Amino acid sequence: MLGVEEVLKEVLVKVTPRREEYEKVWSLITRLCDKLKGVAEEHSLKIDVEVEGSVAKDTWLAGNRDIDIFMLFPKSLPEDFIRKYGLLIAREAVKRVGGSYYETYAYHPYIKGLIEGYEVDIVPAYRVEPHEVLTPVDRTPYHTRYVISKLTQDMKNDVRLLKQFMKGIGVYGAEIKVGGFSGYLCELLVIHYGSFLNVLRNAMEWRPWRTVIDIEGYYSQQELRRLRKVFGNSPLVIIDPVDKTRNAAAAVSLQRLCEFKAAARMFLENPSIEFFFPPPPKLLKPEDYERLRLRRGSTFLVIEIPCPKLPPDILWGEVYRSLRGLRRLLEKYEFSVLSQLAWSDEKSVVLFFYEVHSDKLPVVEKHVGPPIGAGEREESFLRKYLIENAEEVFAGPFIEGGSWIVFKRRKISDLKTLLSERSLEAKHGTHIREIFAKKQHRVYVNEEVEEILRRHERDDFNVRLSQLLSGTYSWLKVACEEVVNEEKHVGN
Amino acid sequence: MLGVEEVLKEVLVKVTPRREEYEKVWSLITRLCDKLKGVAEEHSLKIDVEVEGSVAKDTWLAGNRDIDIFMLFPKSLPEDFIRKYGLLIAREAVKRVGGSYYETYAYHPYIKGLIEGYEVDIVPAYRVEPHEVLTPVDRTPYHTRYVISKLTQDMKNDVRLLKQFMKGIGVYGAEIKVGGFSGYLCELLVIHYGSFLNVLRNAMEWRPWRTVIDIEGYYSQQELRRLRKVFGNSPLVIIDPVDKTRNAAAAVSLQRLCEFKAAARMFLENPSIEFFFPPPPKLLKPEDYERLRLRRGSTFLVIEIPCPKLPPDILWGEVYRSLRGLRRLLEKYEFSVLSQLAWSDEKSVVLFFYEVHSDKLPVVEKHVGPPIGAGEREESFLRKYLIENAEEVFAGPFIEGGSWIVFKRRKISDLKTLLSERSLEAKHGTHIREIFAKKQHRVYVNEEVEEILRRHERDDFNVRLSQLLSGTYSWLKVACEEVVNEEKHVGN
Numbered sequence: 003m004l005g006v007e008e009v010l011k012e013v014l015v016k017v018t019p020r021r022e023e024y025e026k027v028w029s030l031i032t033r034l035c036d037k038l039k040g041v042a043e044e045h046s047l048k049i050d051v052e053v054e055g056s057v058a059k060d061t062w063l064a065g066n067r068d069i070d071i072f073m074l075f076p077k078s079l080p081e082d083f084i085r086k087y088g089l090l091i092a093r094e095a096v097k098r099v100g101g102s103y104y105e106t107y108a109y110h111p112y113i114k115g116l117i118e119g120y121e122v123d124i125v126p127a128y129r130v131e132p133h134e135v136l137t138p139v140d141r142t143p144y145h146t147r148y149v150i151s152k153l154t155q156d157m158k159n160d161v162r163l164l165k166q167f168m169k170g171i172g173v174y175g176a177e178i179k180v181g182g183f184s185g186y187l188c189e190l191l192v193i194h195y196g197s198f199l200n201v202l203r204n205a206m207e208w209r210p211w212r213t214v215i216d217i218e219g220y221y222s223q224q225e226l227r228r229l230r231k232v233f234g235n236s237p238l239v240i241i242d243p244v245d246k247t248r249n250a251a252a253a254v255s256l257q258r259l260c261e262f263k264a265a266a267r268m269f270l271e272n273p274s275i276e277f278f279f280p281p282p283p284k285l286l287k288p289e290d291y292e293r294l295r296l297r298r299g300s301t302f303l304v305i306e307i308p309c310p311k312l313p314p315d316i317l318w319g320e321v322y323r324s325l326r327g328l329r330r331l332l333e334k335y336e337f338s339v340l341s342q343l344a345w346s347d348e349k350s351v352v353l354f355f356y357e358v359h360s361d362k363l364p365v366v367e368k369h370v371g372p373p374i375g376a377g378e379r380e381e382s383f384l385r386k387y388l389i390e391n392a393e394e395v396f397a398g399p400f401i402e403g404g405s406w407i408v409f410k411r412r413k414i415s416d417l418k419t420l421l422s423e424r425s426l427e428a429k430h431g432t433h434i435r436e437i438f439a440k441k442q443h444r445v446y447v448n449e450e451v452e453e454i455l456r457r458h459e460r461d462d463f464n465v466r467l468s469q470l471l472s473g474t475y476s477w478l479k480v481a482c483e484e485v486v487n488e489e490k491h492v493g494n
Numbered sequence: 495m496l497g498v499e500e501v502l503k504e505v506l507v508k509v510t511p512r513r514e515e516y517e518k519v520w521s522l523i524t525r526l527c528d529k530l531k532g533v534a535e536e537h538s539l540k541i542d543v544e545v546e547g548s549v550a551k552d553t554w555l556a557g558n559r560d561i562d563i564f565m566l567f568p569k570s571l572p573e574d575f576i577r578k579y580g581l582l583i584a585r586e587a588v589k590r591v592g593g594s595y596y597e598t599y600a601y602h603p604y605i606k607g608l609i610e611g612y613e614v615d616i617v618p619a620y621r622v623e624p625h626e627v628l629t630p631v632d633r634t635p636y637h638t639r640y641v642i643s644k645l646t647q648d649m650k651n652d653v654r655l656l657k658q659f660m661k662g663i664g665v666y667g668a669e670i671k672v673g674g675f676s677g678y679l680c681e682l683l684v685i686h687y688g689s690f691l692n693v694l695r696n697a698m699e700w701r702p703w704r705t706v707i708d709i710e711g712y713y714s715q716q717e718l719r720r721l722r723k724v725f726g727n728s729p730l731v732i733i734d735p736v737d738k739t740r741n742a743a744a745a746v747s748l749q750r751l752c753e754f755k756a757a758a759r760m761f762l763e764n765p766s767i768e769f770f771f772p773p774p775p776k777l778l779k780p781e782d783y784e785r786l787r788l789r790r791g792s793t794f795l796v797i798e799i800p801c802p803k804l805p806p807d808i809l810w811g812e813v814y815r816s817l818r819g820l821r822r823l824l825e826k827y828e829f830s831v832l833s834q835l836a837w838s839d840e841k842s843v844v845l846f847f848y849e850v851h852s853d854k855l856p857v858v859e860k861h862v863g864p865p866i867g868a869g870e871r872e873e874s875f876l877r878k879y880l881i882e883n884a885e886e887v888f889a890g891p892f893i894e895g896g897s898w899i900v901f902k903r904r905k906i907s908d909l910k911t912l913l914s915e916r917s918l919e920a921k922h923g924t925h926i927r928e929i930f931a932k933k934q935h936r937v938y939v940n941e942e943v944e945e946i947l948r949r950h951e952r953d954d955f956n957v958r959l960s961q962l963l964s965g966t967y968s969w970l971k972v973a974c975e976e977v978v979n980e981e982k983h984v985g986n
Contacts, residue, residue: 396790
């Protein structure tokens, strides 16, 4: 087993950009910024152009292809104006440095330029004081400045280690799809705890819905306790040094928080480079699927819908909403859910996967009615099952535990019927609901799922499904192998 | 529809014993009491012989074959002595009036004499003041005296109506098998509320675990509230006028209480003689069983054991304990239970019946482990499923909802295996546990249950099963038919 220092040294060599990379990035940035300012001036606009993000802060990972450039407009201009001119200037500038582009959307619409292999986000924002922030993106320049003012060279290395660690264990990224830690959050953590290893040591002790980190000490202990309630939905609160009313960790889900906590402990106990660079995932061969399914004796289900055209965060918000909604629908109709998974290529298809106990339920269903002595409700329950719907009743009404019960014909006892006919009873995102309303969803059960696997044989869907059905976290496997090897060693 | 008065008149004719019956019963009693006193004197014992129960109180139902006779011994004699001589005297007296007998057991062992078609319980007890009661049976003479002192002729009729009503709807009897209302309780209710109809009207308003009836007004309102907690396990409390520390309704289960409440309301709304004399129950023909089962799509299960030789109350106490215990066992292993039923002929066999969702569960099982950050427990969970029992694991450990989970091979996924191998994990009565320990139980699943039905084709088991699977309470059906007929009538 390598010592932790050796591991970190090895990782650092891999994640630190080389000199050529710096030169290439900054040469491109200089050219592009010149063009942006030039085009603006042609429109008689005086804007500031600033590099933001990990490139500006020198915390990017070697090989990273993302660059963030902000065009800062005076706050006197209306939002419509800066949106229009922002797009116009960015498009023209990208063209002039020989790149291509497409329009996309975060808070504002903005331009993603594809230049010399880099993806350059060119984002319009306002030049304002921190307390004047008009749109969420206006805060970014202050994030950049804050981080630059705090990070030493060693700490930059530690940010890179932390980012790569989070990437390796799958908790990196504040997008809704991931629900994890942003690059800025990694920087804040290193600033607060001083080093990569200290972040890990402290993260082990984090308590979801309890831990509050207030780097700049804006609040008293008492205020922080009260504040916890304001940020009640977030399992982790890290007060943004640039805006003390903002939780910089708002995107972090309980899932990713717990994964990070657990992986941090595992790494400190069994340091290994594989936490940072996990082994390639196994793929589930479609021809192995049927055997795997029969061995488990459970029922597999895939619901396939065409992917609505939406920005990724909106899309994944809706996808996860439907994933939860459909799960609750299954459970409402008494199908026991073992596991679930949503996947999308963000272009053509969204897949919802569930593993349930069985695709059939007994036709008979025990239905619990009102308590004895409930007057009106009792009356109408008895009327319903003795007279009006008597043909649906197998037996009863009986009394059980002080309430009326009846054994009746189950409305839906088949999984496919439920999802074909009742999928609109589930909670969905707006656009996904439309797709279900138009009956554009297709349902695959058990052996039919093999078709889906064949279609996505090389996709990340296969990787995810393979992990769900026969894997574990790769970092957990690595840690476990370390322990086994160690024990063998001690045994010899 | 008959009016309520007409119905009661008709019932009363059927339940009031005729003159010949009075003469026959009292002639037998006189002869037997003489013999009892005579035999006692031959042993130089001076005992009182008293008639108790419904015959003494003139509240028995026409055709009733049960007589209670108490032999009252002086309190100076030891319990062993009165038991020995009680049995000896009773046996001899029964012989001398030409009857046969057998020994049975309530609090004391006692003799059940079979004389001229009557069953005469001859019970030894102490002659004591109410506050000196040495054994539970010593209270009986005071119950008899209290009831006699309070009942008018009309009220005796009303007791007979109430008893027959309770018999008709199946809530009559304080034995553990029934868990219902004793004859004495029927008398107390008529004494308290004044008439049969008033008992029903008031019972409609009883609230389980709230209602306390204190006929003699021993307690203040405040004391009664406190007292409720003392009798906490009983859903109904009726202070015994003869012993203010005793709940005369202790035997009444929530089930029977609710059934009585509901039937009382139904009767008042739709009076019918069929509440008192229900139509003969349907039997389930064994040849119809398989069709009925397949139509429901559920799984039927019968566990058959030889009946342990025990007095009925002990037996049924154990039977119900095992019925609950086995149900919990099924649920612990994730078999969803829809309905249950225990039956015994009290001689040779006990049957436990369950209807469950399915006889098979998926081999894969989701097992929830300790929360993230649980230290030792986390350590051993991960060690167990990553290293020690890795071959049992399909996938995981994963994190879900802040805890570790693992998908593993289910230990028992088959109903028959569970009940054949793990039935001792359930809670059982002592004697029934022994039977399971000796593997004397047999398990029948689905089509195999038909064999059981053939064997018990004419038994009460068949009636009970038929009701459970395709019936309802007969009084509910009657009330419902009344409503339907009335509506037709109004419609015409």
